[in-house]
Amino acid sequence: MKPLRKKLFVSFLLIMGLTLAGLVLVLAQLLPVYLEHEDERAAGEVVSLLGEKGISLDAADRAELEDRLAGIDPGTGKKKPPIGFLMTAAVVFAMAFIASGVLYYKMADRYVRPIDLVTGTVLDLAKGNYRARAEWGEAGIQVGLISAVNALARNLQDMESIREAESERLETLIGHMGSGLLMIGRDSEIAMANSFFLNQFDVREPALVGKSYKAAPLPASLIRLIDAVQIEERPRTEQMDISRSGGTGTMAVYAAPVINKNGGWLGIVVVMHDITELIRLERVRKDFVANVSHELRTPVTSIKGFSETLLDGAMYDTATAEQFLGIIHRESGRLETLIEDLLDLSRIEKEGFTLELKSVRVGDVLRQAIETVSGRLEEQNMKLSFHIADSLTVKADENRLVQVFVNLLANAAAYSKPGTGIRIEAIPDGNAASISIEDHGIGIPEEDLPRLFERFYRVDRARSRDSGGTGLGLAIVKHLVDLHGGSVQVQSTVGSGSVFIVRIPLA
Numbered sequence: 001m002k003p004l005r006k007k008l009f010v011s012f013l014l015i016m017g018l019t020l021a022g023l024v025l026v027l028a029q030l031l032p033v034y035l036e037h038e039d040e041r042a043a044g045e046v047v048s049l050l051g052e053k054g055i056s057l058d059a060a061d062r063a064e065l066e067d068r069l070a071g072i073d074p075g076t077g078k079k080k081p082p083i084g085f086l087m088t089a090a091v092v093f094a095m096a097f098i099a100s101g102v103l104y105y106k107m108a109d110r111y112v113r114p115i116d117l118v119t120g121t122v123l124d125l126a127k128g129n130y131r132a133r134a135e136w137g138e139a140g141i142q143v144g145l146i147s148a149v150n151a152l153a154r155n156l157q158d159m160e161s162i163r164e165a166e167s168e169r170l171e172t173l174i175g176h177m178g179s180g181l182l183m184i185g186r187d188s189e190i191a192m193a194n195s196f197f198l199n200q201f202d203v204r205e206p207a208l209v210g211k212s213y214k215a216a217p218l219p220a221s222l223i224r225l226i227d228a229v230q231i232e233e234r235p236r237t238e239q240m241d242i243s244r245s246g247g248t249g250t251m252a253v254y255a256a257p258v259i260n261k262n263g264g265w266l267g268i269v270v271v272m273h274d275i276t277e278l279i280r281l282e283r284v285r286k287d288f289v290a291n292v293s294h295e296l297r298t299p300v301t302s303i304k305g306f307s308e309t310l311l312d313g314a315m316y317d318t319a320t321a322e323q324f325l326g327i328i329h330r331e332s333g334r335l336e337t338l339i340e341d342l343l344d345l346s347r348i349e350k351e352g353f354t355l356e357l358k359s360v361r362v363g364d365v366l367r368q369a370i371e372t373v374s375g376r377l378e379e380q381n382m383k384l385s386f387h388i389a390d391s392l393t394v395k396a397d398e399n400r401l402v403q404v405f406v407n408l409l410a411n412a413a414a415y416s417k418p419g420t421g422i423r424i425e426a427i428p429d430g431n432a433a434s435i436s437i438e439d440h441g442i443g444i445p446e447e448d449l450p451r452l453f454e455r456f457y458r459v460d461r462a463r464s465r466d467s468g469g470t471g472l473g474l475a476i477v478k479h480l481v482d483l484h485g486g487s488v489q490v491q492s493t494v495g496s497g498s499v500f501i502v503r504i505p506l507a
């Protein structure tokens with residue numbers, strides 16, 4: 001039985017019991033008086049009947065008659081209890097008690113059970129079970145209450161599913177966003193850190209969440225920033241370098257206090273963006289501008305200097321004039337090459353630059369390249385040896401591929417002693433042609449290899465500049481090979497030579 005019904009039923013039985021007990025008490029008081037009166041009346045009746053029949057009783061007989069009618073034992077002088085009457089009364093009372101109990105139980109079941117049902121449902125709802133419903137098959141007085149509770153439960157369930165969907169969406173958003181997010185509660189404890197943030201510091205969630213930010217395994221600079229925001233109660237932005245497993249990264253960190261409408265302090269939110277790539281690009285841009293200016297300044301200074309000397313009178317000395325003009329001519333040639341290379345590089349790097357791809361025989365490409373640099377090769381008296389697989393064809397832009405090998409062959413000639421050999425090899429390797437240019441020149445130190453394909457990067461600046469180089473050749477090579485979907489690698493030993501291996505997809 002449900003609590004309310006049980007309570008009401010017990011209370012009812014108690015009240016009923018008490019009422020009946022009261023009734024019994026009253027009856028117990030009134031019964032002897034009534035019985036005595038009845039005995040006297042009956043004795044009177046008997047005496048008058050006997051009188052009518054001609055029998056008269058004296059006082060003693062009359063007293064005995066009364067005693068007998070009253071049920072007083074002549075031997076003991078005590079009155080016999082009215083057992084029959086008492087039994088009947090007890091049965092009547094018991095039946096009345098039971099009947100009213102049953103009747104009440106039925107009533108309670110009808111009117112109170114729905115309330116118990118609704119109470120149970122509301123308690124379930126309070127525990128968070130929004131699927132709970134009050135089931136009631138009968139029509140009746142409490143149907144309105146039951147349907148109201150069920151409507152409330154349905155609304156709660158709908159609200160809960162909306163809340164769940166929203167929190168799931170928010171969790172996914174925070175978890176997958178490309179920025180770090182850290183939330184600190186009003187008690188300075190870390191309430192939340194998203195996966196980006198955790199990954200940056202190589203920590204797991206339990207190491208942060210629930211801990212005071214001051215004791216968390218976070219960089220001192222970040223803790224200082226949060227401290228400052230807590231003291232000043234205003235947002236702050238800082239750029240900080242952090243060391244992580246993949247090397248040092250630069251972060252733009254924004255920390256702001258979270259304050260509610262009434263000015264109450266709720267905590268601090270920290271948002272962190274990885275700007276490592278941005279910083280690198282900025283450095284590349286600055287380096288590029290510095291490099292270009294530097295490269296341009298050298299020939300321009302020299303042209304200016306020699307032309308000034310000529311104007312100052314040297315032009316009247318034919319031999320000197322010829323020598324100086326020769327230098328001016330050479331330097332302006334260098335300027336032209338530099339500008340052409342820069343323009344070429346910017347053209348290649350420009351978005352939308354496309355190659356004119358077609359089937360090209362590797363042999364033809366290499367022959368054209370050698371022809372282009374033949375002057376320089378002869379100057380250096382280089383000895384060429386070939387090993388080119390027959391009919392090796394690649395998918396390439398012929399002119400651009402020639403440009404790649406012209407650069408590599410020119411380098412091989414420029415950075416080798418005269419009279420040494422260059423070996424050219426082209427063989428199929430999987431789904432690509434592997435073309436290598438090997439020289440026996442000065443070689444490249446290992447520490448320079450990773451940066452070799454950067455714009456303006458030169459191993460030995462003085463020597464390279466003497467050779468007329470700008471440091472853009474290999475940058476152009478790398479770009480062009482990448483655009484072909486290929487790759488370029490270099491192996492080198494200082495003093496014994498280098499080999500550049502270009503892979504271009506087969507046609």
Ligand SMILES: Nc1ncnc2c1ncn2[C@@H]1O[C@H](COP(=O)(O)OP(=O)(O)OP(=O)(O)O)[C@@H](O)[C@H]1O
Pocket residue numbers: 341407411412414415416439441442443444452457458459460464465468469470471472473474475498
């Ligand atoms: N075959 C090689 N042997 C030794 N060093 C080389 C070789 N090829 C390139 N290098 C080194 O790499 C640097 C970069 O080469 P890259 O071709 O990009 O520029 P460069 O030859 O100096 O100028 P250019 O733009 O005129 O080609 C060179 O300065 C040189 O130090």
Ligand SMILES: [Mg+2]
Pocket residue numbers: 407410411469473474
């Ligand atoms: Mg070069």
